[in-house]
Amino acid sequence: MELANRVQTLTPSSTLAITAKAKELKQAGHDVIGLGAGEPDFNTPKHILDAASQAMYEGFTKYTPAGGTVELKKAIQTKMNNDHKLSYDLDQIIVTIGAKHALYTLFQVLLNKGDEVIVPTPYWVSYPEQIKLAEGSPVFVDAKEENEFKLTPEQLENAITEKTKAVIINSPSNPTGVMYEKEELLALGEVCLKHDIFIVSDEIYEKLTYTDTEHFSVAELSGLLKEKTIIINGVSKSHSMTGWRIGYAVGEKQIIKAMTNLASHSTSNPTSISQVAAEAAYSGSQQPVKEMKEAFRERLEKLYEWLVEIPGIECVKPKGAFYLFPNVKKAVEMNGFDSVDDWVAALLEEEKVALVPGSGFGAPDNVRLSYAISIEQLEDAAKRIKRFVENHQ
Known part of the structure; x- marks a missing residue:
């Protein structure tokens, strides 16, 4: 069966692909830290949930x-x-x-x-x-x-x-x-x-x-x-x-x-x-937005500090969103890998840390890390990445 031309050239989402692989490893019992997610790790604020619940019971369906x-x-x-x-x-x-x-x-x-x-x-x-x-x-x-x-x-x-x-x-x-x-x-x-x-x-x-x-x-x-x-x-x-x-x-x-x-x-x-x-x-109240923003700000400061200490990793400090996009080209070369994609795959296999390779974003020398997880997990992830880089020197 031949599909329409418009879909045959589509490239699958690299973010969804890495998230799926991380979930697969988690389900197999591995202690995986996923830094690929493009969504906040907070629940939707209560006043929003309450409004939706009320709408359902009032028949707004x-x-x-x-x-x-x-x-x-x-x-x-x-x-x-x-x-x-x-x-x-x-x-x-x-x-x-x-x-x-x-x-x-x-x-x-x-x-x-x-x-x-x-x-x-x-x-x-x-x-x-x-x-x-x-x-x-x-x-x-x-x-x-x-x-x-x-x-x-x-x-x-x-x-x-x-x-x-x-x-x-x-x-x-x-x-x-x-x-x-x-x-x-x-x-x-x-x-x-x-x-x-x-x-x-x-x-x-x-x-x-x-x-x-x-x-x-x-x-x-x-x-x-x-x-x-x-x-x-x-x-x-x-x-x-x-x-x-x-x-x-x-x-x-x-x-x-x-x-x-x-x-x-x-x-x-x-x-x-x-x-x-x-x-x-x-x-409604915007206080939950402010609280989430402050949590992300704290995570950014910590993760950025830990990340730039790792040999071969350089990073432009972001001003918004919840991602870091470091250049890992030197680390990849130092570790003896042919590409960032290979380096990311090995990191997931050996240290169970899931990053998104920059090739999916048009930047093959970089990786994307989401800090939409707890500071404790971010610190653990940074330690694992550092250990991986040092073990392959």
Whole structure:
């Protein structure tokens, strides 16, 4: 049986693959420390659970509008105004089944065959695959490690062609954790306005930042930039609601209308109960978000300190999300492995520590470590990695 061409070129998610292997070893009785997870290890806050439970018992278990309930859209309106002083009409908002679905749907309605989307590397693993599924072409631009993995205006300018439709900006970033500052976003935005291309601003980690530098959305920097920006966000990371699958996109009315029409023929609507939960996430207490953020901040400081002490490992210190993305090329060479992927596989086999190789993110010299586990486990993992490196010298 021959499958459709559009799926035959897909690359499986490296993050899901490493997580599955780690679970397999755990089920076999091994003491595995998984640093591959892309989700907080906290439960969803109680007031959100209570809202969802009440909605179920009150019978809110039917279809909703394809683009989301009016109540949740209003909560998103308020959130955007409070956080970024941005005003959007209800028909400029679509609620989706996670931020990933928002991105997928956006590329489906935005791209024609051959349209190019500039993707800075390292990139989140699904960006290029979703672009290809929409018959677009991802154009990779190496955001240099010496520049904290940030795309420069010069790089963006040089990558733009007559086929360029959009550029992706992910701040804070998965996998690097780096965050663009206001001036950097403005400079990139000016290039986009000059060439009349869209900005896909993935802001899913905006609430998880650990420096005095304030998070900015490129859309809030000018009215013109707002018109050319589609913001992607959701409650998965900020409120520890990954399994609830609620994301959203805000932007130009014609784009959002097309996304809503497509959703009506593909998913019908996001889960009704999850929408009530997301509404409670935004309208209720934000104290659990602050507490989770502080826990991540403490873990970051500790893990970063332990990691950079290991021979052959160098790391740009992240400013957000919950990942470290160290360069392990020297350690790999010192340990006698042919590639980072081989080094990661051996580390999992020998020390039962699961990392995600950077090859899946377009950065083959790096690995991604998630610190969405306890400090005790992180310390143990760092010790195991150090022992592994030293044993192979």
